[in-house]
Amino acid sequence: MRFHVETVDLADFTSGDAAARNKFVQTLGDSLKDTGFVKVANHGVDLGSLDRAYDAAKRVFALPDAVKDQYHLPGTGGARGFTAFGREHAKDNPVGDLKEFWHVGPELPDGHKLKPHYGNNVWPKEEPVFKTAMTTLFDGMQTCAEILLEAIAEYLKLPRRSLADMVVDGQSVLRVIHYPALKDRFIEGGVRASAHEDINLITLLPAATDSGLELLDREGKWHKVDGLEGEIVVDAGDMLSRHLNLKIPATTHRVVNPSSPDAVRYSMPFFCHPRPEVLLDTPDSLLDPGETKKFPAITAHDFLEQRLREIGLK
Numbered sequence: 010m011r012f013h014v015e016t017v018d019l020a021d022f023t024s025g026d027a028a029a030r031n032k033f034v035q036t037l038g039d040s041l042k043d044t045g046f047v048k049v050a051n052h053g054v055d056l057g058s059l060d061r062a063y064d065a066a067k068r069v070f071a072l073p074d075a076v077k078d079q080y081h082l083p084g085t086g087g088a089r090g091f092t093a094f095g096r097e098h099a100k101d102n103p104v105g106d107l108k109e110f111w112h113v114g115p116e117l118p119d120g121h122k123l124k125p126h127y128g129n130n131v132w133p134k135e136e137p138v139f140k141t142a143m144t145t146l147f148d149g150m151q152t153c154a155e156i157l158l159e160a161i162a163e164y165l166k167l168p169r170r171s172l173a174d175m176v177v178d179g180q181s182v183l184r185v186i187h188y189p190a191l192k193d194r195f196i197e198g199g200v201r202a203s204a205h206e207d208i209n210l211i212t213l214l215p216a217a218t219d220s221g222l223e224l225l226d227r228e229g230k231w232h233k234v235d236g237l238e239g240e241i242v243v244d245a246g247d248m249l250s251r252h253l254n255l256k257i258p259a260t261t262h263r264v265v266n267p268s269s270p271d272a273v274r275y276s277m278p279f280f281c282h283p284r285p286e287v288l289l290d291t292p293d294s295l296l297d298p299g300e301t302k303k304f305p306a307i308t309a310h311d312f313l314e315q316r317l318r319e320i321g322l323k
Contacts, residue, residue: 208312
C-alpha cells in the first residue's frame, strides 16, 4: 500500500462551503487514522510570529550553560523553563536525546484555579523578547489546535466541542528545542530524538530550521515527513489514541542525526494537553457493537505523570 501523509487546507474547514468542509474533515481524519500524521496549510498561525520566536530562541540557546541552568526548575518534570542537553530520553531508550529545550505553558491570570497547579513560566532576563515571541506563538497554536480537534470530533461523529473543550486552559506546552551540531555535543549511541510516541492529544509542529523528522509506518518502514515552509505537521498522541480506543493511533516518530556534523536544528512543537482533571475514557457512542474499551479510565494528570517518569523527566 502506498504510504502518504495528506495535506489539508484549514480554510476549507473554517470558511469553505459544505462540500469543502466535508472533504477537509474526511481527508484529515483518514490521514490521521492511516498514518497518525497530517499536514495543514493556511493554519492561521502567523508566520511572522514563528520567525520572531526562532530568532529569540537562537539567542537564548547561545547563552552559556551556566546561565541557562539557572532557569531549570528541579522536581517539575521540565514543565517550565530550561532542560539541559541529554536529560530527556525516549520511554524505552535510556540514552539521552541530543537536544536541550525550553518549555513554555499557558499564561494564566492571577487567581485562576489552575495557576497553582501549572506554576509560572520562566523567562530569561538576558533576552526579554523571548517572552513576547513565545506567548504570541503559543496563543496562535492553541487556537489552531482547538479548530483541528473540532474537525477530528466531526470525523468521529462526536459532539463538535467534545475534544476541543478538553484543552481549554489545558496543560499544553510549547517546546522550544535546540539540537546542537554533533561536532560540539554528542552522547555515544544518542540521536536527536529517539523513536517515541507523543504523550498528549495532538502535536502541532511548524517547519523546523532543518530536516530530520521521520515516522514509522504500520509495516515497520521509516518515512521522511517534514512539512513545506508555511505548513504545520500534526500528529496524534497517546492521550488521543487512548481516549478514542485506538481508532486514531499514535504513530512512532523520531528526529534522525544529520549527515553533517556542523548541522544545527531548531524546532518548536506545540504539545496540546487537556486540563489535569479531564478523564481519558472512550465515549460509549464511539464503540461499535460488541466493542469494549481497551483501557481503563485515567485522568490526564495521572497519565502525564506516569509518562514523565518513563522518559526521565521525573
